[in-house]
Amino acid sequence: MPPDRPPRVLLTTAGFGDGHNSAARNLDRALHGTAECRIVDPCAEGAPLLNHALRLGYRLVTTHAPSVWHRIYRSVENRDFSRQQVPFMRLAERALAAQVEAVDPDVVASTYPLYPYFLDRYFKQGGRRRTVLTIVTDSIEINAAWCHAPSDYWLVTDPETRRGLVDKGLPEGRVIDTGFPVDPLFNDLQPVPADDRADPFRVLFFPTAKRPVVRRIARAVLSHSGARTELTIVLGRNLRRLYRRAREIKKAYPGRVRLLGWTRKVPELLCRHHLCIGKAGGATVHEALAARCPMLVHHLVPGQEEGNLRLLRHIGGGNLADSEEALAAALRDLLADEAEGWRRQKRNLARHARPNAAIVAARLILQHARDPVPA
Secondary structure, eight states: OOTTSOOEEEEEOOSSSHHHHHHHHHHHHHHTTTSEEEEEOHHHHHOHHHHHHHHHHHHHHHHHOHHHHHHHHHHGGGOOTTSOOOHHHHHHHHHHHHHHHHHOOSEEEESSTTHHHHHHHHHHTTOOOOEEEEEOOSOSSOOHHHHTSOOSEEEESSHHHHHHHHHTTOOGGGEEEOOOOOOGGGGGOOOOOTTOOOSSEEEEEOOOSOHHHHHHHHHHHHTOTTSOEEEEEEOGGGHHHHHHHHHHHHHHSTTSEEEEOSOSOHHHHHHHOSEEEEEOOHHHHHHHHHTTOOEEEEEOOTTTTHHHHHHHHHHTSEEEOOSHHHHHHHHHHHHHHHHHHHHHHHHHHHHHOOTTHHHHHHHHHHHHHHSOOOO
16 A cells, blocks of 8 residues: 555445444444545445345345245355356446446455455456455354355454354454444443433334334333333334334323434434343344443344344343243343342443444454555
8 A cells, every 4th residue: 555645445335234234334434534435335336226126125024024034044054155146246246346446445344245255256357456354244143155255354243253253164363353343432422320220211122114013012111010111212214114103102101202213323322221122133232232231132033133142142131022921021030129130231231342343343454454465
């Protein structure tokens, strides 16, 4: 890299799940002012209409037919991505090569497992070699697509994931535990302390698109007799679909329910609430961890999200509560004996929280932008 210009970093992502985009955006924030960054989604650029349709299909299947997605996910384990056989992915591969030519990056950091395969073919076809870092956005249960990616380094979310990848044969010195790159803002926020009175007990709820789930979970939280509970429901992209039922809950429990649509204040919200209820996506789980906010998982996508739940359980900071009965039982356990269960989980999370993970990963990216490409 010439000494008279800042490093150039190409961050590649995809819209199949929120974790990839979240990780890329947070790395971009952490690199701000120290590198020239560009975030690109080659799938969206190569075939925007088809990519949009596939993303909608992905959300529908993972929300309403997770067992179907599990079979699809497992089938990828035996797929050879070193050879491109899917027309849609050929378009994405050409779009990525065009971005590499346009940006001329010193390093490429990919939050999606397929792009290192594309880059490897680009290099073999005569493209100038760059350092490639794979940002693994899942925990513990890692699909073979991540493991077999022709990458120079793998940045992972936690020590157990690192041990698992090394045990699968990845070079020990090139698998680096940085933590999931959450928003750098977490590093400056103060979470609810473990000695808080927890009265009222504030719960932050991220529903899926399933309409009945909103009322069921909200009522289970708000009807809990052991504590005064308050609920914030973040409707997000499901605002139109879920608003009517969420508003019914707000009317039924006056003064105890807050409704939000799309928000950029998730770090602040997590740090102001005592408990998070959501699906076990990589971004949500690690944001809850960074905020030291215990989490109950109400929706689990088999395969890719099972490891995130395992991590929560391993840390002792959350559990699965995918029914009204399980949720009510979990709340009783957390709030019994002046919320001793909740305080214990807060202490467990504090020992494992990585609010500065994006900053740590950004430093590594900058280092490898300046270093020679590994042999």
